[in-house]
Amino acid sequence: MSATVPASELSSFIGKDLGHSDWMTIDQERVNQFAECTGDHQFIHIDEEKAKLTPFGGTIAHGFLSLSLLPVLSAGLLVKPQGLKMAVNYGLDSVRFIQPVRVGSRVRLQVTVLDVTEKKPGQWLLKARSTLEIEGSDKPAFIAENLSLYFV
Numbered sequence: 840m841s842a843t844v845p846a847s848e849l850s851s852f853i854g855k856d857l858g859h860s861d862w863m864t865i866d867q868e869r870v871n872q873f874a875e876c877t878g879d880h881q882f883i884h885i886d887e888e889k890a891k892l893t894p895f896g897g898t899i900a901h902g903f904l905s906l907s908l909l910p911v912l913s914a915g916l917l918v919k920p921q922g923l924k925m926a927v928n929y930g931l932d933s934v935r936f937i938q939p940v941r942v943g944s945r946v947r948l949q950v951t952v953l954d955v956t957e958k959k960p961g962q963w964l965l966k967a968r969s970t971l972e973i974e975g976s977d978k979p980a981f982i983a984e985n986l987s988l989y990f991v
Contacts, residue, residue, distance in 0.1 A: 840858045843921055844918065844920065846920035846922075846957075846963055846989075846991050849918060849920055849955040852918045853953065854953075856949070856951050857917070857950040858949070859947050859948065859949050860912040860947045861947065862945040862946070862947045862974060863908065864945050865900050865946060866943065867887070867898060869900075869904070870885065870904065870942055871885055873900075873901055873903075877901070883895060883898065883899055884898055884899060884901055887942075895939055897941055897942060898941070898942040899939040899942065900940040900942065902936040902939075902980075905940050905971055905980050906934060906981060906983065912946075912947065912948035912971075913948055916948065916950045917987075918965070920963055924990045926987050926988065928985075928988075929964060929988040930985075930986050931986065932984040932985075933983065933984045934982075934983040934984075936980065937979050937981060937982065938976060940973060944974065946972060947971075947972050948969055948970070948971055949969070950968070950970075951967060951968045952965065952967055953966045953968050958988070962988060962989065962990055964986060965986070965989065966984060966985070966986050967985055968982065968984055969984075969985055970982050970983075
């Protein structure tokens with residue numbers, strides 16, 4: 840669900856589930872590119888043969904790769920104020936990595952609005968609980984409380 844509402848109505852979404860994103864497949868190429876960008880070349884992410892010998896049974900995505908998918912996966916799930924000039928990542932209150940994402944898995948994001956506050960005129964802070972689900976698993980990859988600052 841994506842909605843654009845008057846800023847004064849943002850708080851009406853507190854406690855509401857905004858739905859799920861589309862599924863996204865996490866492939867080895869994406870994991871390798873993330874390893875290059877971050878310099879995190881731990882074998883569990885990039886060495887498919889060696890990773891088969893671990894309890895994971897194969898390569899896994901970096902936890903921070905999974906977390907970095909928040910913007911793209913949440914794009915269609917946001918409630919935004921009318922007249923939005925820009926939105927910025929304001930940070931995270933908490934993140935827990937529950938289960939690794941095996942390469943080849945499909946993931947999707949579920950978002951619930953937790954709080955909305957007007958920081959000052961024209962600036963609204965939205966706090967959401969974002970859960971990255973793994974197809975076929977009863978445990979999510981992560982649960983995060985993330986903050987977005989809207990400028991109206």
